[in-house]
Amino acid sequence: MPELRGSFGDQPHHILTRWFGTPDLHKLDVYAGKPGGYGALRKALLDMAPAEITNEVKTSGLRGRGGAGFATGTKWSFINRDAPGPKYVVVNADESEPGTSKDRYILENSPHMLVEGILIAAYAVGANQAWVYIRGEYDEPRRMLSEAIEEARAKGYVGPKPFGKEYPVDIRLYRGHGAYICGEETALLESLEGKRAQPRSRPPFPAVKGAWGRPTLLNNVETLATVPWIINNGGAAYAKLGTDKSPGTRLMSVSGNVRKPGVYEVELGQTFRHVIMELAGGVTEGRNLKVFWPGGSSAPVLPASMLDTKTDMEALAAARSMGGSGGVIVMDDQHCVVRAAYRLLQFYAHESCGKCTPCRVGGDWAVRTYERMLANEGSQIDLDTLQRVSDGLQYGRCLCGLGDSAGWVIDSTLRHFREEYEDHALRHECNVGAVTASA
């Protein structure tokens, strides 16, 4: 059994993790033996019309857990179910956003929850084939998901007549090969088609022209894994959890300088104080919180003074950040914000697909500027350069979100930690320890 580090199943609001920790939950018999296990698929296929399923998801208010937070039911309704020809469900299991490990938590602990969600989604949007694009490094999660699919195939849930219903669905896996950009939905589709993963310009959106030019529903692992609960319990029950505009729960992977790093299922609207100080046990002994990334490395940082910010998407937007991927990275006061930003800019520069200029050039430019500052050769010019590069990456100047994310790292750390940047650039000093970056 995979090691569980985090919360599971001990709170009334635990939806996704309610059975985690059950021995052999990854086995079909164990999962199907739980109340409702594969019951949602049966209900969807036998008792509900496809449009009813989509409506139930709309009622739930569920929003995508991959990063953008788009309304899931609305996305499903964009697919013209009656259009002739193949349609696809593509599952984004690329999980590569720094600080994010929550999809792995689902894949390793409850793969059937995802399989069930995929099958329901396929029926709702009229697809007969689903593809799971899973990052190449996830050897163990891939094996577990693959076994789950084969078990479901043996039971007939994946196949020509699930629960006796004439609605054939197949699920196949596609292994990624190490590139953060493949998490971006259109880059993922390019990769699935056997190309270099460079994002497409939109429109057309994947719902109209997605994988192999066909209408495609693309959802994150956690998004789809939430669907069986919604079908079993009703969209209205889900909408009662969380806040009005960000209903439900989400998995947050908390990492960095906390005492209990782990994946925690959090009801949206709870504060980050609850997540970091209570669930994750607070900051390392003897240290103080300095800063946290509330939704993966791409989400603009929040300083310790904003610990009472709530986890729902509206509260985060008001704090000029976002819920992003649900990865909470916590950094204590022994570490330097400038060096942390430098490390992340190295990441974005390396992962840039090179398609658009501000991102291809801006990332390297920022890296070199940080290097000058950290070698005590900085000046006011470097601070101005960073701001300019950051502006150049944002405001729709790039084709995909990677550029914005790189800009937000610079922009938000500069905004909240100006003094630390000035220490480096103008006074050539650093009062704290290192987040080291490799040369």
Add this chain to the structure above:
Amino acid sequence: MLDEIKELPARYPQPRSAVMPALDLAQEELGHLTPEAMSEVAAALELDPGYVEGVATFYSLFHLEPTGKHRFYVCTNLSCALRGANEIVDHLKAAIGVMGPVQVSSDGLFSYEEVECLGACEFAPMMRLDHRYHHDLTEAKIDQVIAERKGRKEEIHLPARRRGASPPRSPGRSVAKPPGGETHVAIEPPLPGPPRKAGRGKRKDA
């Protein structure tokens, strides 16, 4: 292997999707992707060799250089760096006697690479080795996995193309450990220089 590759295209709505699974098979067989291997994959899939190479160079899990029998993929992204990943890398480099990611240990067994977030940040610092994740790394754990694999050395087949002389050992950076044996350590600022790896968008285009 080529026969197996020729069967791949039929499994996808369009044959081009077979390129990565095909490169996978080739790399599994050869350890890394040689120009000849890429040309053969291209021929088997009826694709342009330049196209296949363009795909191979885009993705980090394809290796165009020989790797050790066991390659350490150590995550040094933020969550792992905050918990001592860079010190782990320093220790590993010294332990296997290599300076950088293109080098292979003199016995042909080991190489390493720093990688971006592997999606297991709650187990930081962590790495991937031999298709498995290793959690909560310490220097002692690194020594242990190396020793285990050296112990198995007799049974394994060494890669045909071995590196020559033992590379100079990593000079090792001066590491000041704070009291209490904590894993968070302060080291000197990184030296200015080119980015540590060429970004994927800047690599050879197809």
